[in-house]
Every structure is written in C-alpha cells, then in structure tokens.
Amino acid sequence: MKRIIALALASIMAFVGTGTAVFADATSDQAKAKKSKRSVRIEFTSDIHSYVDVTRGNVNGEIRERGGIARLSTLLKKHANEVKYDTIYLDGGDFSQGTLFQAGYIQEAAELGLLADVGLTAGTIGNHEWDLAGRGFADMLNTAMAKNDKLPPLLCANLDFSGELTEEQQYVQKTLKKYVKKSGQKHLGNTIIKTKDGLKIGLFGISGVESIEDSPTSGMKWADQVETATAQVEYLKDKCDMIVCISHSGVESTEEGEDIELAKACPDIDLIISGHSHTFLYEPVMVGNTLIAASGEYLSYMGYVDATVDKDGNCTFANYELDPINAMVASDPSIQPKVDAYKAAIDSEYLAEYGVTCDQTVAHCNWDFTSLAEMYATHDEYPMGDLIADSYLYEARKNGINDIDIALVGLGTIRGSFTKGDISVSDAFEICSLGAGKDNSSGHPILSAYITGAELKLLVELDASLGPLVSSIKMSYAGLEYKFNDKRAILDKVTSVHIVRDDGTREKIYDDKMYKVCCNMYAANMLGMLNGLTRGILKIVPKDKDGTEISDFYDYELVDAQGREIKEWYAFADYLSSFKPNEEGVSEIPAKYQDKQGRKVKYEQTGLAAIKNPGGTTIASMIGVILLLGLLILVERKIRKKVKKKM
Numbered sequence: 001m002k003r004i005i006a007l008a009l010a011s012i013m014a015f016v017g018t019g020t021a022v023f024a025d026a027t028s029d030q031a032k033a034k035k036s037k038r039s040v041r042i043e044f045t046s047d048i049h050s051y052v053d054v055t056r057g058n059v060n061g062e063i064r065e066r067g068g069i070a071r072l073s074t075l076l077k078k079h080a081n082e083v084k085y086d087t088i089y090l091d092g093g094d095f096s097q098g099t100l101f102q103a104g105y106i107q108e109a110a111e112l113g114l115l116a117d118v119g120l121t122a123g124t125i126g127n128h129e130w131d132l133a134g135r136g137f138a139d140m141l142n143t144a145m146a147k148n149d150k151l152p153p154l155l156c157a158n159l160d161f162s163g164e165l166t167e168e169q170q171y172v173q174k175t176l177k178k179y180v181k182k183s184g185q186k187h188l189g190n191t192i193i194k195t196k197d198g199l200k201i202g203l204f205g206i207s208g209v210e211s212i213e214d215s216p217t218s219g220m221k222w223a224d225q226v227e228t229a230t231a232q233v234e235y236l237k238d239k240c241d242m243i244v245c246i247s248h249s250g251v252e253s254t255e256e257g258e259d260i261e262l263a264k265a266c267p268d269i270d271l272i273i274s275g276h277s278h279t280f281l282y283e284p285v286m287v288g289n290t291l292i293a294a295s296g297e298y299l300s301y302m303g304y305v306d307a308t309v310d311k312d313g314n315c316t317f318a319n320y321e322l323d324p325i326n327a328m329v330a331s332d333p334s335i336q337p338k339v340d341a342y343k344a345a346i347d348s349e350y351l352a353e354y355g356v357t358c359d360q361t362v363a364h365c366n367w368d369f370t371s372l373a374e375m376y377a378t379h380d381e382y383p384m385g386d387l388i389a390d391s392y393l394y395e396a397r398k399n400g401i402n403d404i405d406i407a408l409v410g411l412g413t414i415r416g417s418f419t420k421g422d423i424s425v426s427d428a429f430e431i432c433s434l435g436a437g438k439d440n441s442s443g444h445p446i447l448s449a450y451i452t453g454a455e456l457k458l459l460v461e462l463d464a465s466l467g468p469l470v471s472s473i474k475m476s477y478a479g480l481e482y483k484f485n486d487k488r489a490i491l492d493k494v495t496s497v498h499i500v501r502d503d504g505t506r507e508k509i510y511d512d513k514m515y516k517v518c519c520n521m522y523a524a525n526m527l528g529m530l531n532g533l534t535r536g537i538l539k540i541v542p543k544d545k546d547g548t549e550i551s552d553f554y555d556y557e558l559v560d561a562q563g564r565e566i567k568e569w570y571a572f573a574d575y576l577s578s579f580k581p582n583e584e585g586v587s588e589i590p591a592k593y594q595d596k597q598g599r600k601v602k603y604e605q606t607g608l609a610a611i612k613n614p615g616g617t618t619i620a621s622m623i624g625v626i627l628l629l630g631l632l633i634l635v636e637r638k639i640r641k642k643v644k645k646k647m
Contacts, residue, residue, distance in 0.1 A: 036310075036311055037308055037309070037310050037311065038085070038195065038197045038198060038199040038241070038308070038309055039083075039085040039197075039199070039306055039307065039308040039309075040085055040086050040087070040088060040195050040199055040201065040306070040307050041079060041083050041085065041086070041087040041088075041304055041305070041306050041307075041319075042087075042088055042090060042244070042271065042273075042304065042305055042306075042307055043075075043076060043079060043087060043088070043089045043090070043302055043303065043304045044089070044090045044091065044092065044273045044293055044295055044302070044303045044304070044305075045072070045089075045091050045092070045295050045299060045301075045302055045303070046091060046092025046093060046094065046126075046248075046273065046274070046275030046276070046294065046295060046296075046297075047092070047093070047094045047126070047275055047276070047278050047296070047297040047298070048067075048069075048091070048094065048095045048096075048098075048111065048297075048298065048299055049094055049095075049096070049097055049098025049099070049128065049297065049298055050095075050096050050097060050098045050099040050100075050101040050102045050110075050111055051066070051067035051068075051098060051099055051298040051299050052067070052068070052069040052099075052101055052110060052111060052114050052299075052339055052342070053067065053068055053069075053099070053101070053339050053343065053426075054066070054067055054068035054071065054331075055067050055099070055298070055426070055427070055430070056419060056421070057298070057416060057417075057419065058368075058371045058372070058373070058416075058417060058419065059296075059300045060280055060296075060373075061371070061373075063368065063419050063420075064324075064326050064327070065326050065327045066298055066299060066300040066325060066326065067298050067299040067300070067325065068299065068325060068329075068331060068339075069114045069115070069117075069118060069299065069335060069339060070331035070332045070333075070335040070336040070339055071299075071325050071326075071329040071330070071331050071332070072118060072299055072302055072325055073117075073118040073331075073332035073334070073335045074329050074330055074331065074332045075302050075323055075325065075329060076089055076118055076119060076302070077332070079304060079323075083306070085195065085196075085197065086195040086196055086197075086199075088121040088122075088193065088195075088201070089118070089119060089120050089121050090120075090121055090122055090123065090203070090244070090246050090273050091115065091120055091122075091123035091124070091246070091273075091275075092123070092124060092126075092246055092247065092248055092273045092274060092275025092276070092294075093123065093124040093125055093126030093127075093129070093205075093207075093211075093246075093248035093275045093276065094126030094127065094128045094129070094248065094275060094276065095111045095112065095115060095123065095126065095129070096111045096112075096126075096128055096129055096131075096140075097128040097129075097131050097433065097434075098128075098298070098415065098430065098433050099426060099429065099430050099433065100343075100346050100350075100351070100358050100425070100426050100429045100430075100442075101342060101343070101346065102433065102442050103346050103349075103350040103351075103441065103442045104342065104345055104346050104349065104350065105131075105132060105136070105140055105442070106132065106136055106139045106140050106143060107143065107345075107349060108143065108147075108342055108345055108346075108349075109140050109141075109143040109144035109147060110339075110342040110345075112140070112141075112144040112148075112151065112152075113144055113147055113148050113338075113342075114335070114338060114339065114342075115152055116144075116148050116150055116151050116152055117335055117338060118332075118335060120152035121152065121153075121193065121203075122152055122153040122154075122155055122191060122193075122203050122205075122246065123152055123153070123154055123155070123205075123246065124154065124155050124156055124205030124206065124207070124246040124247070124248050124275070125137075125154055125156045125159075125205065125207065125248065126207075126211065126248045126275060126276065127207070127211040127212070127214040127215035127218075127248065127276070128215075129215075130215040130217055130218035130219075130220070131215075131217060131434075131435075131436065132217070132436055132440065133168070133217045133218065133219055134168045134169065134171070134172045134217075134218055134219040134220055135168055135171060135172075135219075136440070137172065137218075138171050138172045138174075138175035138176075141175050141176070141178075141179045142175060142178075144179075145178065145179060145182050150183075151179065151182055151183045152183060153180075153183045153184065153185045153191050153203075154176075154179065154183070154188075154205070155185075155188065155189060155190060155191065155203060155204055155205030155246060156188060156189070156205045156206070156207060157188070157189030157190060157204050157205055157206055157223075157228050157229070157231075157232050158206055158207055158222050158223040158224070158225050158228040159176075159188065159207075159220060159221075159222065159223075160220070160221040160222055160223045161173045161221070162221075163221075166219065168219045169219065169220060169221065172219075172220065176188055189204055189205070189228075189232060190202060190203060190204035190205075190232055190235070190236060191203050191204075192236070192239060192240055199241050199242070199309060200239070200240045200241045200242075201240060201241065201242050201243075201244060202236035202237075202239065202240035202242070202243045202244065203244050203245075203246060204229070204232040204236065204243075204244075204245055204246070205245075205246045205247070205248075206225045206228065206229055206245055206246070206247045206248070206249060206262070207222065207225065207248050207249070208225055208247065208248060208249025208250065208258040208259070208262075208276060209225065209249070209258060210249070210250065210258065210276065211248045211249060211250075211276050225249065225258075225262070226261075226262060226265045226266070229245060229262060229265070229266045229269070230265065230266055232245075233266050233268045233269060237268050241309045241313065241315075242270040242271070242307060242309055242315045243268060243269050243270050243271075244269075244270065244271045244272075244273065245262070245266075245269050245271070245272045245273070246273045246275075247259050247262065247272050247273065247274055247275065247276075248275045248276045249262065249274065249275075249276055249277075250274055250275065250276035250277025250278075250279065250294075251274050251277055251279050251281070251285060251292060251294060252277060252279070253279075254281075254283075254285050257274070257277060257279075259272050259274040259292050260285065260287055260292065263287035263288065263290040263292060264287055264288070266290075267288050267289065267290065269290050270289070270290065270291070270307070270315045271290070271291050271292075271293065271305070271307065271317070272290060272291070272292045272293070273293055273294075274292055274293065274294040275294070277294070278296060278297040279294045279296065280294065280295070280296035280300075280301070280322065281293060281294040281295075281303075281322075282322055283320070284305065284317070284320045289315070291305065291317050291320075293305055293320065295322055296322070299325050300324070300325060301322035301323060301324055301325060302322070302323045302325055303320075303321070303322045303323070304319070304320075304321060304323060305317050305318075305319065305320040305321075306318045306319045343358050343359075346358055350441070350442075351425070353564075354570055356425045356573065357425065358424065358425055358426045359424055359425070359426065360424060360425045361422045361423065361424055361586055362423055362424065362425055362428060362573050362576045362577040362587065363422075363423045363576035363577060363579065363586065363587045363588065363589055364421070364422050364423065364582055364584070364586045364587070364588050364589070365418050365419070365420055365421065365423060365588075365589045366420060366588070366589070366591075366594075367420055367594050368417075368418070368419045368420050369383060369384050369417045369418045369419070369593075370382055370383060370384060370417060371417050372414065372415070372416055372417050375411060375414070375417075375474075376411070376471045379467050379468045379474065379486075379602065380596070380600065380602060381476070381596040381597070381598075381599050381600035381601070382411070382414075382474075382476055383593045383594065383595065383596065383597075384414060384417055384418070384431070384476075385409050385411065385414065385475075385476020385477075386476055386477075386478070386593060386597060386599060387572075387575075387589070387593050388409045388414065388431070388432065388476065388568075388572055389407040389408065389409045389476050389477055389478035390407070390478045390575065391571045391572045391574070391575035391576075392404075392407035392409075392446055392478065392518050392519070392568075392571055393407050393478050393479065393518070394571070394574070394575040394578065395446070395558075395566055395570070395571035395574055395575065396446070396448075396518060396558055396566070396571075398574070399558070399559075399560045399561060399566065400561075401448070401558060403516055404448060404479075404516050404517070404518045405479055405499060405515045405516050405517065406456070406477060406478065406479040406480045406499070406515060406516075406517045406518075407477065407478040407479060407517070407518050407519065408459075408475055408476075408477060408517055408518070408519040408523050409475065409476040409477075409519070409520075409523070410472065410473060410474070410475055410519075410520075410522060410523045410526060411471060411472055411473070411474040411475070411476070412471075412472030412473065412522065413432070413434050413435075413444065413520060413522050413523070413568075414431060414432075415430060415431055415432070415433050415434065416430050416431050417431070418431075418589075422586065423576060423589075425573050428569060428572050428573035428576055429443070429569045429573070431569075431572065432444070432520075432568045432569040432572050433569065434522065435520065435521055435522060435568075437521075437554075437557065437565045437567065438554040438557065438565065439564075439565055441567075442569075443567040443568055443569045443570070444520035444521045444522060444567070444568045444569075445520070445521060445554075445557040445558070445565040445566060445567060445568070446518055446519070446520055446557070446558045446566045446567070446568055446571060447518065447519070447520075447521065447524055447553050447554075447556045447557045447558060448516055448517065448518045448556055448558060449516075449517060449524060449527075449542035449543060449544070449550055449553070449556055450514045450515065450516050450517070450542070450543045450544065450545060450547070451514070451515060451517060451527070451540060451541070451542060451543065452511065452512060452513065452514060452515070453509040453510045453511045453512065453513045453515060454511040454512070455539070455540045455541070456480075456497075456509055456515055456517075457494070457497060457509060457511070458538060458539075458540060459475070459527070459540060460475075460480075460482050460494055460497050461491055461492075461493065461494050462491075462538070463475040463600075464482070464484040464486075464493040464494050464602075465490045465491050465492075465493050466490075473526065475523075476599070476600070477599050477600065478599075479499060479500055479501075480497070480498070480499060480500060480599065481497070481498055481500050481506070481598055481599045481600070481601075482494055482496060482497035482498070482599075482600060482601070483495050483496045483497075483601040483602075483603065484600075484601070484602055484603075485603055485604065485605050486602055486603070486604050487604050487605055487606050497509055499515070500599075514543070514545075514547070516545075518558065520568045521553060521554075524542060524553045525553065527540050527542050544556070576589065
C-alpha cells in the first residue's frame with residue numbers, strides 16, 4: 001500500500017509540483033500560531049449545468065423558478081454583508097452542459113466567465129466539463145482566459161499527467177498550466193487561501209470513481225481519488241487551520257456515497273463540498289469530525305455553513321443551510337446584462353441557422369408532465385418519452401425519410417420535464433441537452449439502423465425485465481406497443497408486442513424481418529453493447545440496410561435538406577411547434593400526452609397466468625431460478641457500468 005501511495009503521489013506531483021498555490025504566505029509555524037477563534041462563511045454550489053439564467057422547473061416536488069447566476073450574485077453579496085468575517089464561495093463541478101448556454105461552451109465559455117464575475121473562490125472539474133473531449137475542455141479554458149481578466153482556480157488533484165502522454169493529454173496539460181498561472185494558483189491540485197483575520201484554509205479538488213467513469217470522452221489519465229486525497233491532506237495539514245475537499249464524487253443518501261467513504265478514509269478533512277450526485281442535503285452529513293455539504297442541482301439553492309477554528313485548532317460548524325435561489329431573490333443588475341449578452345451570442349451564433357431564438361415560445365402545455373424524479377422511481381410508460389419519440393418520426397418524415405418503423409428514447413437521456421405554461425426553445429433544449437454531433441456542436445444527432453424482429457423483441461424484454469434495475473435503460477417508443485406481466489420470470493415478462501402504424505394498424509413482429517429504428521447516439525451505442533456484455537448470450541447488432549454490422553454510427557445520422565445533422569433537441573422543438581394553435585395562436589400540446597397511450601402496459605398476474613406459454617427463462621426458472629438470477633445480476637452490473645460510460 002505504501003508503494004501505491006508513493007506512486008500516486010509521484011503521479012500527482014509530476015504536474016502539481018511539490019508546493020501549494022498560496023494566496024498568502026503560509027508556513028508551518030504560522031499555521032500553529034492560533035491566538036483566538038477565527039471564523040469564515042463557506043458558500044457552495046455544484047452541478048450548475050449551464051443554468052446561468054432563470055428557468056422554471058420541479059425542485060424536489062415544488063414547481064418554482066430556479067437558477068440565475070445574477071440571483072446567485074445577489075445572495076453572495078447579501079451574505080458578505082451579513083457576517084463580520086470573510087465569506088468564500090466554492091463550486092463542486094459540472095458547471096457546464098445542460099441548457100442552451102452550453103452551445104457556446106468553446107466559443108463563449110459563458111459559465112466559467114460568469115463564475116469569475118460573481119467571485120468564485122475555487123471550483124473543481126466535473127465529468128460534463130469533458131463532454132467535448134479533452135481538447136474541447138482545453139479550448140474552452142483558452143476562450144475563458146482570452147475573455148476574462150480574472151479567473152477562479154480549478155482544482156483537480158487526481159488528474160494524472162505522468163509518463164507518456166497522448167497529443168490530446170499534452171494539449172490539456174499545457175493549457176491547464178497557463179490557466180493555473182492566470183488564475184493565481186501555482187499548481188493544479190491544491191491551494192491555500194487566507195482570510196482577513198489570518199485563518200488559513202487548504203483547498204483541494206477530486207474527481208470520484210463514478211465521475212471518471214461518466215467522462216469516457218475526457219481522454220485523460222486519473223490517479224486513485226482516495227490515495228490522492230490522503231496525499232493532499234498529509235501535505236496540507238501542517239500548513240492550514242482547516243482542510244476543505246471540493247469533490248465531484250457525490251452522496252446518494254445520508255449513509256451512502258463516495259464522499260462518505262472518502263470522509264471515512266481521510267478523517268483529517270474538515271469539510272467536503274460534494275457534487276456529481278445532484279443531492280439536496282438540507283441537513284449536513286457528519287462522518288466523524290468531517291462535515292459533508294451538498295446543495296443539489298441547477299442553482300436551485302446556494303448552500304452555506306459557518307466554520308470556526310479555536311485557539312487549539314479545533315474546527316466546528318454552525319448555521320448550515322440551503323438558501324433558495326428563486327423568484328424572491330432579485331437579479332444583480334451588474335451581472336444580468338452579461339447573462340443577456342451571452343444569450344444574444346447563442347441566438348446569433350448557434351440558433352440563427354435554425355431560425356429560432358432562446359426565448360421564443362414554441363408551445364403551451366395545460367398540465368404538469370410527470371417529473372423526472374418520478375420517472376426514475378417508477379417503471380411505466382412516460383408521456384414525456386412518448387412525446388420525444390414521436391418528435392423523431394415527425395422530423396424524419398418532414399425531411400422525406402418515411403421508411404422508419406420505430407423510434408426509441410432511453411430515459412437516461414431525458415434531462416427534465418415540462419410544467420404547465422408556455423414552453424420556449426430553451427425549455428425544449430434542456431429536455432434533450434446531452435451529447436454532441438460529428439459537427440462538434442451541442443446536442444445528440446438522430447440516426448437510423450436496422451435490427452431484426454428477434455432483436456427487437458429482445459430489446460423490449462430487456463426494457464421490461466432490467467428497466468427496474470437500471471433506470472437509464474428504460475425505453476419509450478413510437479410505432480410500437482407491448483404488454484408485460486411483471487410477475488413472470490426475468491427475460492420472459494413480455495406477453496405481446498406489435499408494430500403500430502400511423503393509422504392504428506397493429507402488425508405482428510417477425511423474427512427474421514429487418515426493422516428500421518431511429519434513436520439518438522446514446523441509445524444506438526447502448527443497443528450495440530449487449531453482445532460484449534453477455535458474451536453473445538444476448539445479442540442486438542445494429543445493421544445497415546444490407547445487414548452489415550454498423551461500425552460508426554455517425555455515418556448513419558439523419559440529415560435535413562441542407563445536409564445538416566438532425567439534432568434531437570431541434571426535432572423536439574420543431575414537433576412542439578407543429579400542433580394546433582390555441583386562442584393566443586400558440587401551438588398547444590394535445591391532451592393525449594397528458595396520460596399513457598398504451599404503448600407500454602404493465603400488469604400483474606400470478607398463478608397459472610405467470611407461467612402460461614412459458615419462454616426459455618420461465619422453464620429455466622422452474623429448474624434453477626437461483627442460477628439464472630445470479631447470471632442476471634452479473635449482467636446488470638456490467639450494463640450499469642457501461643451505460644454510465646456511454647452517458
């Protein structure tokens with residue numbers, strides 16, 4: 001273990017160096033000179049996901065306004081005036097990717113520029129900062145440096161630049177060195193700040209295991225986060241009065257999560273600002289003497305806590321709270337014009353070619369759709385999924401592509417839901433905001449491929465059987481309906497499945513017939529990964545029209561009359577604007593989307609009904625259900641890991 005820690009430390013120091021970024025001189029003797037109690041208010045956010053302007057959405061069951069970095073600025077200034085001691089503001093990563101502001105990620109770097117404007121003390125790098133790969137992240141940093149005189153430190157101690165590096169890794173390393181210098185740091189991994197009454201706070205950043213798995217496009221190498229954190233704490237503890245870890249790792253509950261395990265492994269950390277899991281901790285989690293704080297997502301709240309260090313070096317906390325960022329908070333007039341300017345740039349540089357603007361109303365809704373949280377918590381047909389799937393077929397046919405049989409939408413790529421009221425282009429984009437196309441611009445493209453009827457039946461069975469285990473693979477459909485008995489054996493739950501044509505005609509699915517499906521890039525990759533996961537036991541192979549296995553899905557993107565990729569978000573927005581207008585002349589979402597349409601019907605029948613017309617797994621379950629479930633548990637774990645990587 002000592003050798004592993006030494007190697008990890010060497011990897012870190014290859015880039016970070018042996019010192020620490022010091023805003024004020026900090027020596028071991030000075031750090032020990034504790035004369036009296038000293039305090040600081042620590043404010044925190046995480047998982048902003050480009051919600052830098054105000055939106056309306058579901059915040060833990062409450063429909064309200066959320067977000068707006070100008071409102072955040074107002075709160076930061078309010079807190080600075082409330083307390084007699086210093087305030088610092090920290091962010092737990094994933095500050096980008098989630099709204100239309102991400103369309104200018106490389107060209108505008110709006111998120112980082114605005115965080116600099118509101119006085120972010122330091123932040124860490126989330127997995128979504130790598131969505132456009134390492135080169136895209138570095139290009140964004142270069143834009144931020146060119147556009148801003150001052151930038152906040154970005155801390156990530158377990159980025160590993162040791163050994164032989166790829167061209168992309170070298171480019172990221174070179175760019176980060178420039179950024180570190182401009183932001184006032186001296187190193188990437190950690191920094192020490194000093195308050196006006198002499199309190200020295202050591203900060204370091206970490207990316208967790210799931211975060212690293214969720215950023216396969218980063219192209220980076222990573223050191224173990226626990227060993228890295230241990231090394232960082234060992235280095236900082238004699239130089240600081242308190243140690244704060246800004247972690248993009250997450251907590252799932254008050255008892256589970258990577259940051260809870262990190263606190264157990266590194267008890268000398270005083271405070272962990274936890275990001276990645278989008279968790280709202282209305283009360284902090286205490287692990288030993290370590291406080292774990294998390295403020296949720298999308299600038300719904302700004303969290304804060306007061307820390308005090310006494311003359312003996314003991315750190316205590318008080319006044320922990322999540323302060324709502326809502327309609328009761330006014331926008332800072334010095335920040336809102338900058339937000340508006342970035343929005344205007346998105347309109348002119350990205351949306352103009354689609355003939356729309358961020359704030360343009362595309363539809364009106366007379367009800368609240370099922371919330372995303374409820375969709376993840378249940379296993380059913382989702383009206384939002386139906387709406388998105390129908391938009392794929394609508395846009396394909398609008399562009400002369402009339403031979404698609406079925407559209408598929410994975411729950412893992414639905415990023416939100418609609419509430420009652422008008423729906424803008426920005427609102428539509430937020431629902432389908434993930435990914436980028438071959439053109440390197442924001443938004444998944446829609447593509448098409450062929451699978452056999454037997455493979456289509458397997459796909460539906462996987463949705464019915466494994467959806468409750470891996471929520472992100474739950475599917476929504478257009479052009480298909482099926483029923484499943486939830487009391488039947490796993491992989492034998494589906495009792496009927498049909499193709500449904502536009503006129504309502506239901507057609508039997510034939511095992512050897514080829515069916516053309518369309519989906520976004522994420523779902524296409526998910527379809528093709530089952531063979532490797534199950535060693536050929538379960539197999540879905542996306543093919544071209546000649547039956548040849550597809551090797552590069554980008555070659556099968558749907559394009560419009562101008563030869564542009566058909567983006568998922570634009571298909572969705574365009575479909576929303578196509579409905580019959582209401583009295584105000586605004587397209588109104590049809591009432592059929594207020595409820596389920598029978599595309600995915602779950603029922604429960606026990607007794608003989610559960611074994612009627614048994615399939616292979618029902619027969620096998622009669623012989624040895626324990627062996628079968630053991631295999632499926634292994635498959636589920638592999639699918640969960642692969643799905644996270646694909647996201």
